[in-house]
Amino acid sequence: MGLVVQKYGGSSVSSAERIKRVAERIVATKKAGDDVVVVVSAMGDTTDELRDLANQVTPTPPGRELDMLLTAGERISMALLAMAIHSLGSQARSFTGSQAGVLTTSKHGKARIIDITPGRISAALSAGSIAIVAGFQGIAQDTKDITTLGRGGSDTTAVALAAALKADVCEIYTDVDGVYSADPRIVPTARHLAEVTYEEMLELAACGAKVLHLPSVEYARRNQIPVHVRSSYSDRPGTMVTGSIEDLPMEKAVIVGVAHDRSEGKITVVGVPDRPGVAARIFQAVADAEINLDMIVQNVSSADTFRTDVSFTLPKADAPAAMAALEQVQDELGFTHLIYDDNVGKLSLVGAGMRSQPGVSAKFFSALAKAGINIEIISTSEIRISVVVRSEDLDAAVHAVHEAFELSGDEEATVYAGTGR
Amino acid sequence: MGLVVQKYGGSSVSSAERIKRVAERIVATKKAGDDVVVVVSAMGDTTDELRDLANQVTPTPPGRELDMLLTAGERISMALLAMAIHSLGSQARSFTGSQAGVLTTSKHGKARIIDITPGRISAALSAGSIAIVAGFQGIAQDTKDITTLGRGGSDTTAVALAAALKADVCEIYTDVDGVYSADPRIVPTARHLAEVTYEEMLELAACGAKVLHLPSVEYARRNQIPVHVRSSYSDRPGTMVTGSIEDLPMEKAVIVGVAHDRSEGKITVVGVPDRPGVAARIFQAVADAEINLDMIVQNVSSADTFRTDVSFTLPKADAPAAMAALEQVQDELGFTHLIYDDNVGKLSLVGAGMRSQPGVSAKFFSALAKAGINIEIISTSEIRISVVVRSEDLDAAVHAVHEAFELSGDEEATVYAGTGR
Numbered sequence: 108m109g110l111v112v113q114k115y116g117g118s119s120v121s122s123a124e125r126i127k128r129v130a131e132r133i134v135a136t137k138k139a140g141d142d143v144v145v146v147v148s149a150m151g152d153t154t155d156e157l158r159d160l161a162n163q164v165t166p167t168p169p170g171r172e173l174d175m176l177l178t179a180g181e182r183i184s185m186a187l188l189a190m191a192i193h194s195l196g197s198q199a200r201s202f203t204g205s206q207a208g209v210l211t212t213s214k215h216g217k218a219r220i221i222d223i224t225p226g227r228i229s230a231a232l233s234a235g236s237i238a239i240v241a242g243f244q245g246i247a248q249d250t251k252d253i254t255t256l257g258r259g260g261s262d263t264t265a266v267a268l269a270a271a272l273k274a275d276v277c278e279i280y281t282d283v284d285g286v287y288s289a290d291p292r293i294v295p296t297a298r299h300l301a302e303v304t305y306e307e308m309l310e311l312a313a314c315g316a317k318v319l320h321l322p323s324v325e326y327a328r329r330n331q332i333p334v335h336v337r338s339s340y341s342d343r344p345g346t347m348v349t350g351s352i353e354d355l356p357m358e359k360a361v362i363v364g365v366a367h368d369r370s371e372g373k374i375t376v377v378g379v380p381d382r383p384g385v386a387a388r389i390f391q392a393v394a395d396a397e398i399n400l401d402m403i404v405q406n407v408s409s410a411d412t413f414r415t416d417v418s419f420t421l422p423k424a425d426a427p428a429a430m431a432a433l434e435q436v437q438d439e440l441g442f443t444h445l446i447y448d449d450n451v452g453k454l455s456l457v458g459a460g461m462r463s464q465p466g467v468s469a470k471f472f473s474a475l476a477k478a479g480i481n482i483e484i485i486s487t488s489e490i491r492i493s494v495v496v497r498s499e500d501l502d503a504a505v506h507a508v509h510e511a512f513e514l515s516g517d518e519e520a521t522v523y524a525g526t527g528r
Numbered sequence: 529m530g531l532v533v534q535k536y537g538g539s540s541v542s543s544a545e546r547i548k549r550v551a552e553r554i555v556a557t558k559k560a561g562d563d564v565v566v567v568v569s570a571m572g573d574t575t576d577e578l579r580d581l582a583n584q585v586t587p588t589p590p591g592r593e594l595d596m597l598l599t600a601g602e603r604i605s606m607a608l609l610a611m612a613i614h615s616l617g618s619q620a621r622s623f624t625g626s627q628a629g630v631l632t633t634s635k636h637g638k639a640r641i642i643d644i645t646p647g648r649i650s651a652a653l654s655a656g657s658i659a660i661v662a663g664f665q666g667i668a669q670d671t672k673d674i675t676t677l678g679r680g681g682s683d684t685t686a687v688a689l690a691a692a693l694k695a696d697v698c699e700i701y702t703d704v705d706g707v708y709s710a711d712p713r714i715v716p717t718a719r720h721l722a723e724v725t726y727e728e729m730l731e732l733a734a735c736g737a738k739v740l741h742l743p744s745v746e747y748a749r750r751n752q753i754p755v756h757v758r759s760s761y762s763d764r765p766g767t768m769v770t771g772s773i774e775d776l777p778m779e780k781a782v783i784v785g786v787a788h789d790r791s792e793g794k795i796t797v798v799g800v801p802d803r804p805g806v807a808a809r810i811f812q813a814v815a816d817a818e819i820n821l822d823m824i825v826q827n828v829s830s831a832d833t834f835r836t837d838v839s840f841t842l843p844k845a846d847a848p849a850a851m852a853a854l855e856q857v858q859d860e861l862g863f864t865h866l867i868y869d870d871n872v873g874k875l876s877l878v879g880a881g882m883r884s885q886p887g888v889s890a891k892f893f894s895a896l897a898k899a900g901i902n903i904e905i906i907s908t909s910e911i912r913i914s915v916v917v918r919s920e921d922l923d924a925a926v927h928a929v930h931e932a933f934e935l936s937g938d939e940e941a942t943v944y945a946g947t948g949r
Contacts, residue, residue: 123581123584123585126585127585157604160544160608161608164544164547164548164608164611164612164615165611165612165614165615167615168611168614169611169614172607172608172610172611172614172620172621172622173607173611175603175607175610175622176603176604176607176608176611178603179600179603179604179607182596182599182600182603183578183581183597183600185596186582186593186594186596186597186600187582187585187593187597189590189593189596190582190585190589190590190594191585193586193590193593194585194586194588199593200592200593201593201596206672227672251627251648
């Protein structure tokens with residue numbers, strides 16, 4: 108008998124009907140002989156609705172109280188799910204993050220899991236129950252206040268619980284049946300991936316593939332928890348995230364796919380005096396505002412003016428704060444002005460195969476060139492090449508690269524209706 | 529500097545606007561120099577909406593999970609209220625029943641408070657914060673599961689917290705400005721009561737006055753906590769519930785008012801063999817179904833048949849279960865049949881003055897007789913006379929008794945809009 112942790116996202120439990128269907132799947136897993144722990148998100152748009160309610164009261168709710176408010180969402184979905192399982196004749200008990208022993212840092216809205224002490228979960232399993240755990244939430248180890256983990260937090264809860272309980276697998280149920288070689292909404296012939304390594308999944312998640320969030324993949328890799336990304340609307344096998352690129356046999360080290368991302372904007376700092384330390388001061392100012400930069404490019408300095416331009420990308424939501432932080436150091440640093448451009452898109456090619464196959468970069472850039480696409484920023488890792496292009500060129504760029512690397516599958520991808528994750 | 533516990537019901541916090549208004553009142557109390565602990569119910573109809581959601585999943589939700597679900601309601605209102613106070617520049621921290629140390633029995637949906645260990649509340653007050661506590665909920669002392677207290681539970685939470693924290697007063701804010709000598713919707717000239725004793729309030733609450741629930745008044749009396757029932761829409765003084773009838777000076781021992789109740793039905797057990805122990809068996813069968821009877825009458829036995837009829841009143845909601853329990857013992861007890869009558873109403877006259885003034889009963893029954901009202905059951909206590917009449921006669925009966933005892937005030941009662949409590 109094994110132990111399976113299953114995670115269901117908000118769209119999988121968006122109504123009483125869907126909750127009942129999810130309950131049937133859970134009970135079937137239990138009846139097949141495994142112990143089951145379920146991590147559940149808030150129903151559908153509940154979290155956004157609660158955020159709206161907070162905004163009606165104040166534009167700047169304190170983090171502690173916002174977390175208290177938002178955690179009501181999973182409380183509702185987990186209790187309903189436990190009821191639905193109960194009505195099918197199986198035992199189920201729901202647990203808040205705090206009851207499940209999810210200990211976090213105290214940074215409200217963006218807490219990190221420090222440890223899980225799942226004593227009550229183990230006890231429920233021993234008593235023959237299915238345990239339902241609220242995703243996305245925990246209790247701060249120092250202040251004992253309720254915290255939330257930020258976007259995608261329920262995935263992290265699931266993987267962390269799987270690690271703490273030494274589960275055999277963590278199944279992430281969503282509205283697509285796994286990871287594809289490209290977004291099937293852009294490339295209908297994108298290939299379904301049966302398996303990817305942790306490292307490749309990390310790159311894909313960091314580059315815009317929305318099927319898994321970065322922290323959950325990091326947690327899975329660190330604890331060697333196999334993560335199975337599956338559809339809650341079908342029984343087809345999904346994508347298994349497991350193993351390291353270091354252990355891949357040569358024939359399995361391939362190019363896995365093309366990710367794209369429209370969530371970032373680009374800031375250009377124009378007329379930066381070209382002397383040591385100025386670039387560092389620019390990035391320090393942005394870091395002090397707790398903003399993470401993504402890709403960076405610095406132009407060649409002008410021989411006439413000894414000035415240069417520095418561009419970087421960052422999440423669009425962080426752009427106003429970054430602009431404000433930079434304006435504060437404008438006099439000190441002496442740059443001439445700032446340009447914000449939110450009409451950019453990022454494309455990334457990912458795969459362990461880059462390490463062994465020569466000529467990947469050449470093929471990549473020549474595909475983009477043939478498609479007439481202008482490149483603004485380039486960055487690479489051992490298993491990834493990323494470029495920033497005009498937003499309107501992004502779909503064509505995805506097509507061009509996907510085709511050049513012959514990533515298409517034999518059949519059209521199945522795209523499920525749904526609101527995404 | 530004193531300590532005030534304030535409780536706001538669901539209609540007082542039914543929207544973001546109302547929450548902001550309540551926050552202003554709370555901050556004003558704090559600025560006037562008192563420490564403030566606030567107990568809050570779920571917003572408006574939230575609890576009913578959550579119940580509906582549960583019913584969409586299953587008609588018979590397990591109590592543990594239903595309590596988990598319903599407690600999301602106060603979590604939302606208390607967090608929003610803390611945000612609203614924060615936006616007015618004061619500090620506020622919200623606490624669930626569990627965090628506030630509300631320890632209860634484990635009877636889900638009807639838990640009783642065993643003790644309160646308000647360490648975190650005291651710490652928040654010491655730190656200069658206003659403490660917001662979820663009403664209606666607690667944590668079971670033995671199972672550590674989340675519980676709810678049943679209807680009116682937020683009042684009990686407030687009074688119990690006031691007792692545990694040794695507060696100077698517990699203010700219950702509702703949509704009327706206190707207790708009246710009759711329901712102003714029936715008797716527009718009903719008099720506002722500035723003060724009533726615990727015993728009188730207990731009788732009024734037990735007899736249908738909805739402004740306070742019975743368990744909260746019992747808790748207040750046991751712990752000698754003055755309870756001030758006030759309107760959340762005005763600054764008028766409300767009704768102070770305090771003191772015992774034993775300590776009342778003669779001139780203050782008066783008839784305080786007329787309560788009425790349409791929430792009960794009447795069951796008649798017809799043709800009961802008139803032998804010792806049969807009546808006891810009837811009431812035992814009903815008690816075994818965990819149903820509380822209210823008033824009881826047994827007819828004079830027929831000389832011909834040695835059979836009698838036994839009638840009793842009980843909450844309408846409990847009638848089906850009581851009928852089923854009685855049908856199960858019909859063969860054993862040998863009664864002929866059962867009649868259920870839900871077209872009854874109960875009127876009660878309450879006041880410590882009954883103990884000292886002779887002729888109260890005579891005046892009471894003569895007023896009903898003059899109004900041509902037929903009486904079906906009578907019961908009395910030291911400070912109360914209750915009768916069951918036809919439901920359609922109830923308003924006329926209230927008027928007749930209220931007038932006979934000259935209970936009207938000098939001005940028309942102010943009746944506030946609102947959905948009741």
